[in-house]
Structures are given as C-alpha cells and as structure tokens.
C-alpha cells in the first residue's frame with residue numbers, strides 16, 4: 314500500500330496583511346518550499362495524490378463551538394479594519410478574508426488523509442496544510458491556528474470508524490494546548506507532546522504544559538507533556554524521549570491509529586524553536602512510529618518557519634513514510650542534563666499509569682517545578698536580543714541530509730534447495746563457483762567439519778554482505794544449517810574485510826560469537842531465557858528474560874528501552890539478526906523487531922535462521938520489504954523480573970552507553 318500526499322496550493326492564498334512581529338513568520342512560502350522540495354526530490358510522484366475537500370460544519374463542530382464557527386464564518390466579508398479588530402480577541406494569530414476557506418481546506422485535507430488510511434486505500438500519508446491546528450481551542454483561535462485539524466481528526470475516526478484508541482504524537486516545538494484540552498479526560502486518545510518550555514517562560518506560557526499535568530479523571534495518564542527547559546536540544550535528546558517515554562507507552566497503549574502533529578519548528582534553524590536537531594532526525598522519528606497501529610500513520614503539518622530546514626524535514630518524513638531506508642544516525646551522544654531531568658520527571662509522573670514505567674525513578678532531587686519563574690519578563694530587554702538572536706539562528710548551518718536511494722534490490726534471500734523464494738524478494742546464489750581462496754579461508758576458520766554445501770552457503774552470505782556494502786542490496790534473509798557458524802563467519806567477514814561495525818542481535822538460547830566484542834568491531838546483544846555463562850562487557854550484552862522472547866511485553870520493552878538506544882548509539886553499518894532455535898518468539902514480535910532494527914545501518918540487515926524454520930520466511934520477508942508489522946495488541950504488564958532485569962542492565966551499562974540514561 315502506498316503513501317498519500319494531500320496538498321492544494323489554494324492554502325497558500327492568505328497571509329498577514331498588517332504589521333505583527335509575532336505572526337510574520339507564518340508565510341505562504343512555507344507550503345510552497347515544502348511541496349516544491351517534494352517535487353524536486355521525486356517524492357511527490359511516488360506518493361498517491363489525494364485531493365483536498367472542504368470541511369463541513371459538522372466536521373468543525375466535532376471540536377469547536379457553534380458561536381466560534383459562526384464568528385469565523387463572518388471573516389471573509391470583513392474589511393481590513395474589521396479583521397484587525399476581530400483578531401485582537403485572540404492571541405498570536407491573524408485573520409484574512411481567505412483564511413476561513415483555507416482553514417476548511419486544511420481540515421478537509423486532514424480528514425481526506427484519515428479516510429484513505431482508515432479505508433486501506435493507502436498505508437500512511439502526509440497532509441501538507443496551513444493554517445496549522447494544534448493551538449486552536451473550542452472557542453478560540455491561537456498560535457496561527459483556526460481549526461484544530463488533528464483534534465478533529467481524532468474525534469472523527471472515533472465517531473466514523475469506531476476506532477478505540479488513537480495516539481497523537483506532537484513533535485512540533487510548541488505545546489498543542491488545544492489538543493490537550495480536547496482530550497484531557499479521554500482515555501481513548503493518548504496525547505504526547507514535547508515543547509520548548511523554559512520553566513513556563515516560553516509561549517504559550519501555560520502551567521498545564523508541564524510534565525506533572527497528566528490528564529484528568531478517566532484520562533489520567535493519557536496526556537504526556539515533555540518540557541524542554543533549555544534550547545539547543547539535539548538528536549540524542551529527541552531519541553532519548555522516544556526510547557524511554559513515548560515508544561514504551563505507545564506499545565503498551567497499542568493504538569489503532571497514529572496521528573502526528575508534524576511541526577518542524579523543532580528542527581535546527583527555526584526561529585521559534587532554537588533547537589539543534591537536524592532534519593534527518595524526522596526520518597527516524599517517523600520510522601520509529603511506523604510499526605504501531607499496523608502502520609496506519611497520518612502526519613499533518615503544524616509549524617516550521619525556517620524554510621530550509623522545514624523543506625528538508627518534510628522530505629525526510631515522506632522518504633520514511635515511503636519506506637526508504639533512513640540515513641545512519643551519526644555520532645549520537647547522550648541526552649543533555651536538562652533533557653535528562655525532564656525525562657526523569659516525565660517517567661516519574663507517569664509511573665503509576667503505565668506498567669512499562671513502573672520501575673521509573675523518583676522525581677529528581679532538584680525538582681524543576683520550583684524553578685517556574687514568575688512571568689514578569691522584561692519585554693524591552695528581550696526584544697533587543699530578539700533581533701540579534703534571529704540573525705544568529707538564520708545563520709545556522711547543518712550538513713545536507715544524505716540522499717536516500719533505495720537499492721535496486723530491496724531484499725535478497727539465500728534458501729536451501731527446494732524452498733520457494735517469497736514474491737518481491739530476489740533469490741540470491743553465487744553467480745559463479747565460490748572463489749577457492751575464500752573457501753580455503755572459510756575452511757580454516759569456520760567449517761572444519763562441515764561439508765561443501767556449507768562452503769557454498771557461507772560464500773553466498775559473504776557475497777551477499779559485499780553487495781549490501783555496495784548498496785546494491787538493502788537487506789537479506791538466509792536459512793542455514795548452522796546459524797552460529799554462519800553468524801561468526803558473516804561477523805568476521807564484515808568486520809575484517811569490510812572494516813565495519815556489526816550489531817549482532819541474537820534471539821534464543823544459541824551460541825554467540827565472542828570474537829570482535831573486545832575491540833568494539835562487533836556489538837552483541839543476546840536475548841535468551843537462560844542466565845548466560847558469557848561474561849558481560851561493553852560489547853557483549855546478554856539480556857536474560859524470564860520467559861525469554863516468548864513474552865511479547867517483556868521482550869518488546871527490552872527492545873525499545875535497551876536494544877534500540879544501544880543500536881542507535883553504536884550506529885553499525887550492518888545489523889545481523891539471528892534467531893536460534895527454541896527462541897519461542899512469535900511472528901508478530903519478530904516482525905516488530907525486524908522492522909524497528911531497519912532504522913539502523915541504512916536498512917542493511919541480514920537475518921539468519923535455522924533452515925527448518927520455514928514458517929518464519931514470509932513474515933520476515935514482509936518486514937524486510939518494508940511492510941508494517943502487525944500490531945501486538947494491548948500489552949499486559951511485563952513480568953516484573955524482566956522489567957527489573959532491563960532496568961538493572963541499563964543502570965550497569967549507562968556509563969558506557971549514554972543513550973541508556975533515564976536519570977540524572
């Protein structure tokens with residue numbers, strides 16, 4: 314299934330008609346450069362183009378009051394003076410004779426996207442719209458927003474499709490207070506937002522944007538606020554929040570649909586956000602959400618005011634929606650202290666609502682709520698800096714995101730004779746006889762007692778890895794007689810011949826390679842149900858789960874809170890995913906694992922399985938080909954000893970692996 318792109322240039326036909334410094338950044342060019350970049354990068358053509366529609370009154374009244382709608386309906390007939398007058402009753406927003414029309418199109422575009430995803434016409438998509446929506450409230454416009462596109466979309470799907478659970482991820486740099494107000498007592502809508510806060514000093518300066526505001530009554534726990542109390546947050550800060558707050562809770566919540574308030578003012582260069590996360594981070598944020606809800610993800614543009622980082626971030630998002638491998642998450646360090654403080658506060662505030670956070674630490678000693686300062690800010694003094702600051706931010710530079718080309722072959726498979734090649738995959742076998750030299754070396758190192766068939770198989774694997782290195786093949790699956798031998802051979806080849814870093818993920822109680830773990834060329838993470846005899850060290854990490862990989866909840870929480878941070882920080886050029894016999898892992902969990910790991914190594918993942926594991930071939934290939942993994946359903950609490958084991962591992966390893974930190 315494809316990716317929808319919903320855009321209409323009519324939404325560029327309104328703008329600020331008078332002087333207002335707070336609103337001057339919300340310009341029509343935002344859409345022009347975003348859509349232009351999608352066209353220029355050949356992304357628009359790869360999407361399913363869906364026409365916008367005008368939202369109806371009924372759509373709008375799902376969230377907004379009649380009096381508000383009636384008032385807005387009058388604006389197309391107002392004079393300039395009347396528009397200015399009308400605008401004064403709201404904050405940081407402006408009206409225009411054509412903005413009501415555009416607001417109906419922005420909402421209509423959003424609902425078109427949602428309809429096409431919910432009816433299975435497309436898998437996911439982006440609505441490229443303005444005016445944005447997440448600040449508008451039941452009876453008030455705010456923050457450039459007129460109608461709350463995403464909040465209405467959530468009500469709309471609940472009403473029209475009987476959707477039980479909706480996750481809203483608001484990665485815009487502002488708090489979408491309008492969304493929060495719509496669902497604060499509604500447990501069926503989980504609203505997650507991070508936002509520049511600076512202890513309530515930043516707009517919209519609300520007490521209810523802080524981490525300790527978690528929702529009311531039945532909705533307690535279904536509002537997650539992550540305040541950024543400093544600017545210049547980086548990719549590591551954003552990923553830490555995904556790994557240790559959003560993803561664990563999202564998987565426990567198990568939404569039927571994911572809506573994204575896709576604001577890109579959280580990207581570097583943006584005058585509002587003043588953050589330092591680079592556009593390629595949105596490739597990963599998108600990818601990490603794409604295995605929820607069976608892949609049903611609707612992204613709706615909110616903010617984003619640096620025309621360059623906005624256009625790049627929009628392209629990164631659409632690349633991922635289309636299933637293109639993400640760029641490698643280069644040189645991540647750990648979260649900064651301020652981010653760690655917020656991370657610990659949020660996890661502590663939600664401990665009692667989410668079993669995945671049950672073991673989260675207490676509030677930090679330096680309880681940041683006491684730092685909330687009075688709002689008496691010296692406007693004059695700030696304005697002076699304002700001009701200087703804007704110049705500095707507009708001068709920010711960052712590396713051009715790498716080109717994301719999907720290799721000619723997406724997935725190659727090495728199978729025993731007689732096993733059919735799954736469709737859409739390419740059967741891989743050696744074009745000519747194996748190179749005698751290579752075979753000789755293999756014999757010496759790996760296959761003393763094995764027969765020639767092994768030599769051919771191992772030579773095929775080596776050739777396959779070489780083609781992945783050259784980006785001719787993206788991913789691979791091999792069914793082999795002896796997974797341990799194959800694993801050691803591939804790891805050895807990739808680290809020596811290709812001088813790469815290899816992440817080896819072992820699932821099951823097989824044998825793991827000890828080689829390469831001391832010099833950091835290989836990082837081995839081994840999930841099993843048995844206490845390991847292996848000596849744990851920085852690059853050899855045994856994860857012992859009571860029920861092994863058979864308990865979906867315990868396993869997926871270990872993947873999200875331990876394996877992904879390790880993998881992203883290690884940043885391998887190849888991922889080796891090995892399933893040894895008796896792992897007990899079920900297909901859907903295996904597919905989640907395979908899907909999530911494709912965010913690493915530009916999607917270069919080689920899956921090794923025992924040759925008699927025939928049932929796993931199709932689900933594994935489906936995941937390697939970029940299909941979304943099936944939803945795991947609502948997860949019960951993980952076995953306490955597993956949560957504890959992962960928590961203890963994190964505490965032991967966080968000195969070496971900074972992305973594992975969850976407390977200051």
Ligand SMILES: NCCCNCCCCCC(=O)CS
Nearest residue numbers: 335405456487516576615616
């Ligand atoms: N009153 C001091 C300056 C206030 N600036 C507020 C700008 C609103 C931003 C809204 C936005 O970006 C939506 S995503």
Ligand SMILES: [Zn+2]
Nearest residue numbers: 485486487616
């Ligand atoms: Zn914003």
